[in-house]
Each structure stands twice: as C-alpha cells, then as structure tokens.
Amino acid sequence: MNLSNINWKQLSKTFAAPLVILLALALMPFYGWEYGVSLFSHFLIYIILTVSWVMFSGATGYISLATAAFYGIGIYSAALLHPATGFSLPLIAVIIVSAAASFLVAFIVGAITLRLKGIYFAMFTFGLVLLLFQVINYVETSILGQRGRFVALESNETIYYYLLGIFVVTMIVTFFIKNTKYGLALRSIGENEDAAAHSGVNVTMVKVLIFAVSAALMSTVGVVMATKTIYVDASTAFNPMMSFSPALMAIFGGMANLYGPAVGAVIFSYVQEILQTGNLNNYYMLIFGSILIATILYMPQGLMGLIQNLWNRLKGAKRALTRG
Amino acid sequence: MWKKVLKVTVPLTLCLVLVLSSFAFTSCGGGGTTATEILIGASRDITGPQAGFQTYGFAPLYKAWIEEVNAAGGIDVGGKKLPVRLIEYDDASDTAACVRNIEKLCTQDHVNFLFGPTGTAMLFAAAPIANKNKTILLCGEGGATTLEPQLANMPYVFAVLNYSNHYQIPVFCDLIEAKGAKTVYICFMNDLHGAEYNLTMQSECGLRGITVVQAKSIPINITDFDPIVNEAKDLNPDVFCMFAYPDQNIPFMFTAMALNFNPKCLLIGPGCNFGFFPLTFGAALEGVCGEGAWNAKSSAAAAAFAAKVEPLVGGAGSMDWWGADVYQATLEYLKQAIEKAGTLDTEAILEVYRTTHFVTLLGDTYWDIQGNGVGGGLLPKECYLGQIGQWQNGVFEVVDNDANNTAPFIYPKPAWPVQ
Amino acid sequence: MALFLNIFIGGLLIGGIYSLVSMGLSLQYGVARVFNIAHGEFMMFGAFVTYWLQSLGVNPLIPTIVIAPLFFVVGFILYRTVFTGIRVRSPNPGVFESNGMLAAFGLYFIVQNIAVLIWGSTPYAFAYLNTSFGIGPSDFRVNRLVAAAFAVGIGLIFYLFLTSTRSGKAIRAAAQDSATAGLMGVDINFVLALCFGFGAAMAGIAGTLICICYPISTTMGLQYTVIATVIITLGGLGSIPGSFIGGLIIGIVYTAVNYWQPGLAVAACYVIFIILLLVRPKGIMGR
Incomplete structure (x- = not known):
C-alpha cells in the first residue's frame, strides 16, 4: 500500500469536520449535563430515521411512509427478545435480529409494491403501519390476552452510545451508497426510471435492496428506544407520526447532501422539545404543516440548499468585487 | 392576476400562522431549583387524545389544591412555610415523550414529587423512570393489575385509583350473582385497560358460575356499534359489560337505545362516572352502572368536597364520581406527610408514607405497602368510598354490598324511556 | 337470515355515506391530480360546523346549504394558490403528484390542529332521529337511512351535472387527458380548481352526514381518508x-368484519387494498 498516493489534503477536508463532531458527541456523557444525554439521544433517533429515509426516498422520489412500521418492528423485537423478565438476548443481538427481520419484511413489501406508481406506494406504505398496528393489537389483546409488554431498562449512557454507533453505521452506509454504482443507479431511477431500466440498471433489485437496508436501520432505532420507554404496546410502537416526521425533517433540511436531513431532524426535534410545555404542542403541529407547505413552495432544495445558494451568491458577489 | 395573488397570499398566510404560533412561545421556559419552594412535576396529555382528563381528571384538582395551599402561605416544612410550584409538561400520550419529560423533571428541574401521567399505559412508562430517579410518584388516573407485582420493586410509586381486581369487578360480580344473573356479554377496548377488565371479569364470572356468552374486543376508532348490539340482542345476556372509554361508550349508549337493547344490568365505564353522561342521556341513564364510585352521600367530608369540586372542575359536566375523591385524598395526604416529615428529603417522606395513617376526605387513609413493606404503595380497600355506582334519579349512587352503600342496587334496570 | 340482512342492508347504508366521502377524493385525485390527505380533515371540519350549528337549534341537515358553497370556495382558492403554485414549479406530473401530496400533508396538520385548538380532542355526539325501523327480523337506524339517501341524492345530482352541463363535460375531458383538453380550449387551471373545490364541498357535506350518524372528534379525519383511498382505488379514479x-362494497365488507371482529375492520379494508393493487390497480370502473 502506497501512502503517498492518498491525497491527504482532500481526505482531511472530507473527514475532519465529521470526526470532530463525532468526538464531541462521543464525550457527551462526560459534560455533566445529565439531561443532555437524553436530549441528544432524542436528536440521534430522528437523525438516524431521517437519514435512512432519505437514503431511499430522497434518491428515488418514492415517498415511503412505512418508517413507523419498521421502527415498530424494532420495538417489538426488543419486547420479545429483551424483556424485563425471563429469557433475554443481549441488546446487540436483538439489534441484529431486528435489523434482519425488518430487512426481510421490507424486502418482501418492496418486491410486491415497488412497481407501483408514486402515490400508491406512499399510501401502501402508510397502510402497512395501520395494518401492523391493527393486527398486532388484535393478536396481543384478543388472542394472547397480553396487557402490554415490558422491556429491560438500560441506562441512558448505554442507550446513547448504541444510538451513536447506529448513527455512525448509518452515515457510513449512506456515504457508501452515494459513492458506489448503487447510488448512481438510485439517482438515475429518481430522474427517469424507464431510461434507467433501458440503460441496463436492474431497477427493481436496486430499489428493493436499498429500501430494505434503510428499513433495517430504522428498526435498530426502535430496539434501542424500547429499552428507554420500557412499556410496549401496539399503539406506542406504531405511531403514525414516526412516519411523517422523518419525511418532513428531510424535506425541510434538504436532501442534496448528507448534512441536510440531519440539520432538519435536529431543528424539528428541538422545536418539539421546547414546545413540550402547556398546550403548545398543537402549535408545533400547526408550524409543522405550515413549514412543510412553505418548504415545498419556496425552498425546494431545503434549508441546506437555501444556505448553499446564499453562499454561492455571496461568493459570486465577492468575485465580482475583486474583478471590478 | 392569479400569479400575483399567489405571490402575495400564500407567504402572507404562512407567515401569519407562524407569527400567531410564536406568540405562544414567550410563555415557555424550564424551572430551576431553589430551596424556597416545593416543586412538583407532571407529564400530562395536554394536547393529545386523552386531553379531556385535564378538565375532568386529576389535573383540575391538583391545580386547585396548589392554589389553595399557596393562598394559605404554603406547606409547613420544619417550621418554614414553602409555596408549591407545579411544572407541567405535555406528552400528548406519547410514551417516548413522557419518559423524556419525567427525566427532564427529575434531572434538570429537580422536582421533589411527581404527579402521575394521564392513563394507565403512560403510568407504566413513567413509574420505572420515577423509581430510577428516586422521586416519589403519586399516580393519578390509571392503575392496573399488571402494575401490582412490579410495585414490590418500585418503592417510590404510589397508586391511588381503584381498578379491575382492586376491587371493582369482584364487587360487581357479587352484586349480579346475588340477583341471580346467569349470563354476561363482555365488550372491551383492545388495549391494556380493556384487556385487563375483560380478564378479571372472566375469571370472577368463572368463580361464581356465571357464563360469559361472548367477549368481544373493539378498536379505539370504532364508530359503528350496530353489530355489537345486534349480536348481544341475539344472545340476550342478563348483564352487558362495556369496558371502553367515553368515545366508545357514548355511541354505544345511543345504539343500544335506538335498537332497544335493554339487558337487566348494564355496566359502562370509564365514562359513566363523569358528569357529562347524565347531561347527555338524562333520564335514559336510570339504572345504568359504572365503575367508581362516590357521591355526596358517602360522608360529610365527601358532601363538602362535592359541593366544592363542581365549580373547580368547571361545572356539572366535568364531575368525576370515580376518582376525584381519591385524587383529593392523595393531595391531602401529601401535605400532611410533608408537614410530619418536616423536611423535603425523599427518604424521610417515604418513611412517613410507609408508616403513618392520616385523616383525609376518605377518612382514615394509609398505604398498603407492597413487597413486604419495602415496595411501593396501594390504597387498601377500606379507604375507598365505593367500587360500583349506579345512576338513580340523577345521582351516581354507590351500590356496593357493604358499609359504603348509599342506595340499594336496582336489578333489572328499567326500560329505555320512549323517544 | 337476520345476520345476512343486518350485514347487507346495514352495509349499504354505511356504504352510501362512504361513497360521498370518497367521491370528493376521487375528483381531487382522479382529475385534479392532488392526493389530498387532508380530505378527511375537511370532512371533520364540516362535521364540527354542523355540530356547532345544531347545538344552536338548527336541524342538522340544514347546515349543508352553508357548508357546501363555503367549502367549495375554500377548496377552489387552495388549489389556485398552493397547488397551482406547485404544479407550475414541477418539471413533470410525477413530481407534482409527490409534492402535491406532501403539501396536502401540511394542510392536514394545519386544518386538524386549528380544529383541535378550537374544539379540543374530546369526542362530541348528539342524538338525531335516534330510533330504528324494522325490515324482517332486523332493525336499522333511521338516521343512517336519511344520511345514505342524502348521499345518494347528492351523488346523482353531481353525476347529472357531469354528464349534461358544459362545465361537467370540461371536467370529464380534463379527467381523461388534461393536456389535450387544455389544447382544445378548456381553461385547465380553472377546471382543476373547480374539481378540487367540488371535492372539498363533498367532504363538507359528508361531514354533516357523519355527524348525524356517528360521534365525531377532531382526530377522526385520517381514518376516513384511508377508507376513501381504498374505495377510490376499488372503484376507479375519477369515476x-x-x-x-x-x-357500497367496502360498506358491506366493513360491516361484515364488524360482526365478526371489529378490531380487524380497517385491516380488512387494507387487505382488499393490497389485493387490488396487485391484481387490478385501475379499479372496477377504471380505464
């Protein structure tokens, strides 16, 4: 291996900022801000969900509203395999099992439905959330006579580091997909699916595979979160808001680069957090809706797109000045 | 022309919505700690599906109580009167938000006590977190058989409300057995609450040789009760039990009346215990039973409280004849416990909770400590003012077969009034 | 026999109301190409306006006279502002459909939460014609019959409007091929907005009918939107x-499942939806 071939300058430019951010995040529990760990776990959940949503939907333009379904599969995996009493697998094993289960479900659902046109796919995926909720709720209460399930409690620090780990994996997977032929194939599907198919891309396979990978990542978040909320029933596991939020966060943040969805996720989850007093939550939803419409109408590239445009304009202005 | 209109109106409308909403932000802000006040935290469903409990549940009572205490200068803690301050966060019945709120209340706001969240499922999420953070949690609405075994390991959790096997359903089954009821139809919500009442009802019926002809679960968004009522009419049970929420119980009542389904006994709840039920149904409610129960006739203290509570909760429609008395007793007990301990130290107050009887609205009030005296507490049966209520002439009479009884149990219930 | 009658006639009565809910969505998505997730919210708003008016002593069927034109205007303006804006900016119809749906999601949150701020999230119900009539061994609710008859009447009137008036023909032309219709001199932006407006008006009227038969709450909208989606997929878009x-089919299926296990009623609708999408995504009357 010849080290001199590597463009160190380029490499440090690409990775310096992410590494610094990661280091700052990794030291979070040592700052002595006890609630901060919980708060940043909350951010990480939405960042991971949003980034994995963008991984598939952002590139292909297929709007998936199944996030809550996969998140719920994760929660139920934890409830079944990591319960408060009785036989319990280690958390890491539960995460792997849940990711595999979610991958499988998404693969099957994707294989069936990804030939559908945009709107139908969105409705179908949203229906999946409702179906899973109804069927699981029915089986749990009416057939098994269950009254909810309990998951073993983990410490906030454990939860935080697991989420951080999943976050890093998600980012690496996204980066990998973007910079390989899969990313190219996905984007060509998003631009013109027929043309992509004609130019030799196995359209269905690529779509289904990436959909399944993003679903697997979503479910791991569910597993970790279940160890925090402890009590699990179908209505807590399959909350439709978990489907809507990542989509909006991604659209607001902008899907052109890796940072956009993450920025959108942090902004929205923080706004949600500070509105947790009084009856302000209704205003949160009202703002949520208004920003969604405004973003679609006036900021099609999202917040990061807007910032980039402004930046480019500033740069352009500077150049113009020096020239003059 | 449309383009111009578009250019102006849409951004203006969106801005308007944003500006209007941002007005509300100014009022938010977390709390800090000072030794000069008693901090009580609560994560409640203020905007979600259970938001109704903010007007007719635990919330109006603790708010009124805090006002009253502060008007008197606060609670005496070791010779110094400290005012009480409430920090209330909204969880909209989202478990994850509830857990985060409780954590924030314990680790950031450093509250001295926690009031329970809205509903049993939320309680399950909140109780372990409160226990982990060693903060006393006084549960409000909600309580469940499933929680009982866990209380042994949760010394900081005190459940106040009565529930299925604690002791409503056994009392109800005694009542119908004494009247010779033979068959029961159970309709239950397919969630924790419904499933638990269903299972308790089935086992209690089994013990008494009463046949359960059908046990049917319904989803929370059910609108059409014709199938249930038609099936029940065919099976013709002596007793019909409806273990669901007001959202389902009200349409069920309308359907039963429209299709003239009139079993000998009808148990509906929660919902039947609230003041909006007689306001909605009037004379048709005669003889309908509900879980609860207390009323102005229960005791002199209860009569005084009933007179006081109606304006507090905002009118007759928000009267709660199931839990209001025990919520109030919880608050009265808390005040006396703090005063007796003379400190805000949690362990000292916990010791008072474990050992002391106080006189409250319920009379002699104490805790049945689980886990051989080291776990959390349940209110014992003797403390409640009643378990089963029945509407008779616009009063939610306690019909239990014991000293709590305020009126005889009417069986069979009268026919629906002609419309 | 009694069970069969209960399911069949009960299902038809409910199905009549469902048809009206889905007719609006069918126009909005089938012709105006906006998948209006907020459709159920318009219905909910209509229901609450009715509830409010009847609490003032008005007969609950009368508010439709106010609700229909009001909702039509709101829908029309919404399309001319928000959705036309998106349509103009979208490079192709696919992008317009996606962005239109997302904007409708925004609308969903806005409308629902305005309603929650006004009426809270507790359910409301009142008794209107709360009696029954018998057919053979079975009893049915009078208010459902009135609502279903009303729904069928409105459906018929609208169908006549589509087939026999100039505007109606323009709408049908736009439904078949909006680009060609535009070339043939149809003011396409106007016609599409018209459709969206009609859709909103129908949602409002459906809200009134729902309010007569069922308890209402500010969070009920999405449930009806989902049922309506299944129905328009089953029936064929824009038809x-x-x-x-x-x-009517979904009404009967829904009632039948309700007799068996109410907890699985929505799941049954969804299963029909899956099968349809796999077997005949165009629907029964689809072209």
Missing part, C-alpha cells in the same frame, strides 16, 4: 359510479 360501487 363517480365507481366511487358508489366501491363505497
């Missing part, structure tokens, strides 16, 4: 008779 056939 008024299709919405009716689909509505």
Whole structure:
C-alpha cells in the first residue's frame, strides 16, 4: 500500500469536520449535563430515521411512509427478545435480529409494491403501519390476552452510545451508497426510471435492496428506544407520526447532501422539545404543516440548499468585487 | 392576476400562522431549583387524545389544591412555610415523550414529587423512570393489575385509583350473582385497560358460575356499534359489560337505545362516572352502572368536597364520581406527610408514607405497602368510598354490598324511556 | 337470515355515506391530480360546523346549504394558490403528484390542529332521529337511512351535472387527458380548481352526514381518508359510479368484519387494498 498516493489534503477536508463532531458527541456523557444525554439521544433517533429515509426516498422520489412500521418492528423485537423478565438476548443481538427481520419484511413489501406508481406506494406504505398496528393489537389483546409488554431498562449512557454507533453505521452506509454504482443507479431511477431500466440498471433489485437496508436501520432505532420507554404496546410502537416526521425533517433540511436531513431532524426535534410545555404542542403541529407547505413552495432544495445558494451568491458577489 | 395573488397570499398566510404560533412561545421556559419552594412535576396529555382528563381528571384538582395551599402561605416544612410550584409538561400520550419529560423533571428541574401521567399505559412508562430517579410518584388516573407485582420493586410509586381486581369487578360480580344473573356479554377496548377488565371479569364470572356468552374486543376508532348490539340482542345476556372509554361508550349508549337493547344490568365505564353522561342521556341513564364510585352521600367530608369540586372542575359536566375523591385524598395526604416529615428529603417522606395513617376526605387513609413493606404503595380497600355506582334519579349512587352503600342496587334496570 | 340482512342492508347504508366521502377524493385525485390527505380533515371540519350549528337549534341537515358553497370556495382558492403554485414549479406530473401530496400533508396538520385548538380532542355526539325501523327480523337506524339517501341524492345530482352541463363535460375531458383538453380550449387551471373545490364541498357535506350518524372528534379525519383511498382505488379514479360501487362494497365488507371482529375492520379494508393493487390497480370502473 502506497501512502503517498492518498491525497491527504482532500481526505482531511472530507473527514475532519465529521470526526470532530463525532468526538464531541462521543464525550457527551462526560459534560455533566445529565439531561443532555437524553436530549441528544432524542436528536440521534430522528437523525438516524431521517437519514435512512432519505437514503431511499430522497434518491428515488418514492415517498415511503412505512418508517413507523419498521421502527415498530424494532420495538417489538426488543419486547420479545429483551424483556424485563425471563429469557433475554443481549441488546446487540436483538439489534441484529431486528435489523434482519425488518430487512426481510421490507424486502418482501418492496418486491410486491415497488412497481407501483408514486402515490400508491406512499399510501401502501402508510397502510402497512395501520395494518401492523391493527393486527398486532388484535393478536396481543384478543388472542394472547397480553396487557402490554415490558422491556429491560438500560441506562441512558448505554442507550446513547448504541444510538451513536447506529448513527455512525448509518452515515457510513449512506456515504457508501452515494459513492458506489448503487447510488448512481438510485439517482438515475429518481430522474427517469424507464431510461434507467433501458440503460441496463436492474431497477427493481436496486430499489428493493436499498429500501430494505434503510428499513433495517430504522428498526435498530426502535430496539434501542424500547429499552428507554420500557412499556410496549401496539399503539406506542406504531405511531403514525414516526412516519411523517422523518419525511418532513428531510424535506425541510434538504436532501442534496448528507448534512441536510440531519440539520432538519435536529431543528424539528428541538422545536418539539421546547414546545413540550402547556398546550403548545398543537402549535408545533400547526408550524409543522405550515413549514412543510412553505418548504415545498419556496425552498425546494431545503434549508441546506437555501444556505448553499446564499453562499454561492455571496461568493459570486465577492468575485465580482475583486474583478471590478 | 392569479400569479400575483399567489405571490402575495400564500407567504402572507404562512407567515401569519407562524407569527400567531410564536406568540405562544414567550410563555415557555424550564424551572430551576431553589430551596424556597416545593416543586412538583407532571407529564400530562395536554394536547393529545386523552386531553379531556385535564378538565375532568386529576389535573383540575391538583391545580386547585396548589392554589389553595399557596393562598394559605404554603406547606409547613420544619417550621418554614414553602409555596408549591407545579411544572407541567405535555406528552400528548406519547410514551417516548413522557419518559423524556419525567427525566427532564427529575434531572434538570429537580422536582421533589411527581404527579402521575394521564392513563394507565403512560403510568407504566413513567413509574420505572420515577423509581430510577428516586422521586416519589403519586399516580393519578390509571392503575392496573399488571402494575401490582412490579410495585414490590418500585418503592417510590404510589397508586391511588381503584381498578379491575382492586376491587371493582369482584364487587360487581357479587352484586349480579346475588340477583341471580346467569349470563354476561363482555365488550372491551383492545388495549391494556380493556384487556385487563375483560380478564378479571372472566375469571370472577368463572368463580361464581356465571357464563360469559361472548367477549368481544373493539378498536379505539370504532364508530359503528350496530353489530355489537345486534349480536348481544341475539344472545340476550342478563348483564352487558362495556369496558371502553367515553368515545366508545357514548355511541354505544345511543345504539343500544335506538335498537332497544335493554339487558337487566348494564355496566359502562370509564365514562359513566363523569358528569357529562347524565347531561347527555338524562333520564335514559336510570339504572345504568359504572365503575367508581362516590357521591355526596358517602360522608360529610365527601358532601363538602362535592359541593366544592363542581365549580373547580368547571361545572356539572366535568364531575368525576370515580376518582376525584381519591385524587383529593392523595393531595391531602401529601401535605400532611410533608408537614410530619418536616423536611423535603425523599427518604424521610417515604418513611412517613410507609408508616403513618392520616385523616383525609376518605377518612382514615394509609398505604398498603407492597413487597413486604419495602415496595411501593396501594390504597387498601377500606379507604375507598365505593367500587360500583349506579345512576338513580340523577345521582351516581354507590351500590356496593357493604358499609359504603348509599342506595340499594336496582336489578333489572328499567326500560329505555320512549323517544 | 337476520345476520345476512343486518350485514347487507346495514352495509349499504354505511356504504352510501362512504361513497360521498370518497367521491370528493376521487375528483381531487382522479382529475385534479392532488392526493389530498387532508380530505378527511375537511370532512371533520364540516362535521364540527354542523355540530356547532345544531347545538344552536338548527336541524342538522340544514347546515349543508352553508357548508357546501363555503367549502367549495375554500377548496377552489387552495388549489389556485398552493397547488397551482406547485404544479407550475414541477418539471413533470410525477413530481407534482409527490409534492402535491406532501403539501396536502401540511394542510392536514394545519386544518386538524386549528380544529383541535378550537374544539379540543374530546369526542362530541348528539342524538338525531335516534330510533330504528324494522325490515324482517332486523332493525336499522333511521338516521343512517336519511344520511345514505342524502348521499345518494347528492351523488346523482353531481353525476347529472357531469354528464349534461358544459362545465361537467370540461371536467370529464380534463379527467381523461388534461393536456389535450387544455389544447382544445378548456381553461385547465380553472377546471382543476373547480374539481378540487367540488371535492372539498363533498367532504363538507359528508361531514354533516357523519355527524348525524356517528360521534365525531377532531382526530377522526385520517381514518376516513384511508377508507376513501381504498374505495377510490376499488372503484376507479375519477369515476363517480365507481366511487358508489366501491363505497357500497367496502360498506358491506366493513360491516361484515364488524360482526365478526371489529378490531380487524380497517385491516380488512387494507387487505382488499393490497389485493387490488396487485391484481387490478385501475379499479372496477377504471380505464
């Protein structure tokens, strides 16, 4: 291996900022801000969900509203395999099992439905959330006579580091997909699916595979979160808001680069957090809706797109000045 | 022309919505700690599906109580009167938000006590977190058989409300057995609450040789009760039990009346215990039973409280004849416990909770400590003012077969009034 | 026999109301190409306006006279502002459909939460014609019959409007091929907004009918939107008779499942949806 071939300058430019951010995040529990760990776990959940949503939907333009379904599969995996009493697998094993289960479900659902046109796919995926909720709720209460399930409690620090780990994996997977032929194939599907198919891309396979990978990542978040909320029933596991939020966060943040969805996720989850007093939550939803419409109408590239445009304009202005 | 209109109106409308909403932000802000006040935290469903409990549940009572205490200068803690301050966060019945709120209340706001969240499922999420953070949690609405075994390991959790096997359903089954009821139809919500009442009802019926002809679960968004009522009419049970929420119980009542389904006994709840039920149904409610129960006739203290509570909760429609008395007793007990301990130290107050009887609205009030005296507490049966209520002439009479009884149990219930 | 009657006639009565709910969505998505997730919210708003007016002593069927034109205007303006804006900016119809749906999601949150701020999230119900009539061994609710008859009447009037008036023909032309219709001199932006407005008006009227039969709450909208989606997929997009056939079928299926296990009723609708999408995504009356 010849080290001199590597463009160190380029490499440090690409990775310096992410590494610094990661280091700052990794030291979070040592700052002595006890609630901060919980708060940043909350951010990480939405960042991971949003980034994995963008991984598939952002590139292909297929709007998936199944996030809550996969998140719920994760929660139920934890409830079944990591319960408060009785036989319990280690958390890491539960995460792997849940990711595999979610991958499988998404693969099957994707294989069936990804030939559908945009709107139908969105409705179908949203229906999946409702179906899973109804069927699981029915089986749990009416057939098994269950009254909810309990998951073993983990410490906030454990939860935080697991989420951080999943976050890093998600980012690496996204980066990998973007910079390989899969990313190219996905984007060509998003631009013109027929043309992509004609130019030799196995359209269905690529779509289904990436959909399944993003679903697997979503479910791991569910597993970790279940160890925090402890009590699990179908209505807590399959909350439709978990489907809507990542989509909006991604659209607001902008899907052109890796940072956009993450920025959108942090902004929205923080706004949600500070509105947790009084009856302000209704205003949160009202703002949520208004920003969604405004973003679609006036900021099609999202917040990061807007910032980039402004930046480019500033740069352009500077150049113009020096020239003059 | 449309383009111009578009250019102006849409951004203006969106801005308007944003500006209007941002007005509300100014009022938010977390709390800090000072030794000069008693901090009580609560994560409640203020905007979600259970938001109704903010007007007719635990919330109006603790708010009124805090006002009253502060008007008197606060609670005496070791010779110094400290005012009480409430920090209330909204969880909209989202478990994850509830857990985060409780954590924030314990680790950031450093509250001295926690009031329970809205509903049993939320309680399950909140109780372990409160226990982990060693903060006393006084549960409000909600309580469940499933929680009982866990209380042994949760010394900081005190459940106040009565529930299925604690002791409503056994009392109800005694009542119908004494009247010779033979068959029961159970309709239950397919969630924790419904499933638990269903299972308790089935086992209690089994013990008494009463046949359960059908046990049917319904989803929370059910609108059409014709199938249930038609099936029940065919099976013709002596007793019909409806273990669901007001959202389902009200349409069920309308359907039963429209299709003239009139079993000998009808148990509906929660919902039947609230003041909006007689306001909605009037004379048709005669003889309908509900879980609860207390009323102005229960005791002199209860009569005084009933007179006081109606304006507090905002009118007759928000009267709660199931839990209001025990919520109030919880608050009265808390005040006396703090005063007796003379400190805000949690362990000292916990010791008072474990050992002391106080006189409250319920009379002699104490805790049945689980886990051989080291776990959390349940209110014992003797403390409640009643378990089963029945509407008779616009009063939610306690019909239990014991000293709590305020009126005889009417069986069979009268026919629906002609419309 | 009694069970069969209960399911069949009970299902038809409910199906009539469902048809009206889905007819509006069918116009909005089938012609105006906006998948209006907020459709159920318009219905909810209509229901609450009715509830409010009846609490003032008005007969609950009368508010439709106010609700229909009001909702039409709101829908029309919404399309001319928000959705036309998106349409103009979208490079192709696919992008317009996606962005339109997302904007409708925004609308969903806005409308629902305005309603929550006004009426809270507790359920409301009142008794209107709360009696029954018998057919053979079975009893049915009078208020459902009135609502279903009302829904069928409105459906018929609208169908006549589509088939026999100039505007109606323009709408049908736009439904078949909006680009060609535009070339043939149809003011396409106007016609599409018209459709969206009609859709909103129908949602409002459906809200009134729902309010007569069922308890209402500010969070009920999405449930009806989902049912309506299944119905329009079943009946065929943009087809008024299709919405009716689909509505009646789903009404019967829904009632039948309710007799068996109420907890699985929505799941059953969804299973039909899956099968349809796999077997005949165009629907019964679809072209």
